[in-house]
Amino acid sequence: MELEFLYTDSNGAKSKRLITGIKVVKSDTGHIYFKAFDLNAKGVRLFRTDRIEYIDGVMPEWVEALPMHGIYRREKSEDQLKIKVHFTGFPRKDVLPFLQKSAADAGILVRKSVTNDLDFLVTGYNAGPKKLEKARGLKKCIILTEEGFLNLLETGEIDNNL
Numbered sequence: 001m002e003l004e005f006l007y008t009d010s011n012g013a014k015s016k017r018l019i020t021g022i023k024v025v026k027s028d029t030g031h032i033y034f035k036a037f038d039l040n041a042k043g044v045r046l047f048r049t050d051r052i053e054y055i056d057g058v059m060p061e062w063v064e065a066l067p068m069h070g071i072y073r074r075e076k077s078e079d080q081l082k083i084k085v086h087f088t089g090f091p092r093k094d095v096l097p098f099l100q101k102s103a104a105d106a107g108i109l110v111r112k113s114v115t116n117d118l119d120f121l122v123t124g125y126n127a128g129p130k131k132l133e134k135a136r137g138l139k140k141c142i143i144l145t146e147e148g149f150l151n152l153l154e155t156g157e158i159d160n161n162l
Contacts, residue, residue, distance in 0.1 A: 001020065001022075001062060002018055002019065002020045002039070003018070003019050003020075003022060003034075003036075003060065003063060004016065004017065004018045004019075004055055005017055005052045005053060005054050005055060006052070006053040006055070007047055007051055007052055007053075008051045008053070009051070015040075016040075017038060017040055017047065018038070018039045018040055019034065019036035019037060019038050019039065019045075019047070020036060020037050020039060021036050021037045022034050022035070022036040022063070022066060023035045023036065023066075023069040024066045024067065024068050024069055025046075025068070025069050026068060031048050031049075031050070032048070032049045032050070033046045033047060033048055033049065034046070034047045034049060034052075035069070082107060082108065082109040083107075083108045083109065083119045083120070084108070084109045084110075084111050084115065084117055084118050084119050084120070085103050085108050085109070085110055085111065085118070085119060085120040085121075085122060085149070086110070086111040086112070086113060086114055086115070086118055086120075086121050086122070086131075086135075087099050087100065087103075087110070087122045087124070088114075088121065088122070088123055088124065088127045088128060088131045089123050089124030089125055089126040089127030089128065090124035090126070090146070091124075095124065095146070096124075099122065099146065099149065102150070102153055103149075103153075106153050114131050114134045114135050114138075114141075116138065118135065118138060118140075118141045119140060119141065119142065120141065120142050120143075120144055120149065120152075121135040121141055121142075121143045121144070122143075122144050122145070122146060122148075122149040123143060123144070123145060123146075124146060142158060144158070
């Protein structure tokens with residue numbers, strides 16, 4: 001059976017989808033997905049059910065009767081496994097490029113802004129209060145000075161007193 005619906009992706013873009021071979025799976029994060037062959041994209045895709053708008057506004061009865069096919073665990077990409085850092089308050093011409101290169105050379109992913117998955121915010125003399133406030137609100141983000149970050153790269157230790 002085929003199912004046609006409007007789908008809103010994680011970026012907010014809507015598209016009309018036509019799928020077949022539907023399996024219902026629950027993710028390890030608790031979301032329910034349709035794992036199906038997308039006839040538009042010509043490949044197997046996952047669709048979060050809470051992002052689906054049914055054409056007539058109602059889920060067809062046969063879809064409701066589909067059995068659960070287990071837990072879907074999304075593999076983490078290599079970038080998701082890396083340590084993430086953002087630098088703020090540094091001169092762009094000398095210190096910032098040095099710090100960014102040092103981080104990249106150590107296998108650390110440099111972010112352009114304070115993101116929810118940020119591990120370290122490294123602050124310079126001109127760090128903005130909004131970025132500091134946002135980083136303090138994150139569960140796992142550690143705020144370091146330039147000296148503290150360089151010590152981390154050199155020794156692997158975090159010294160918040162630097």
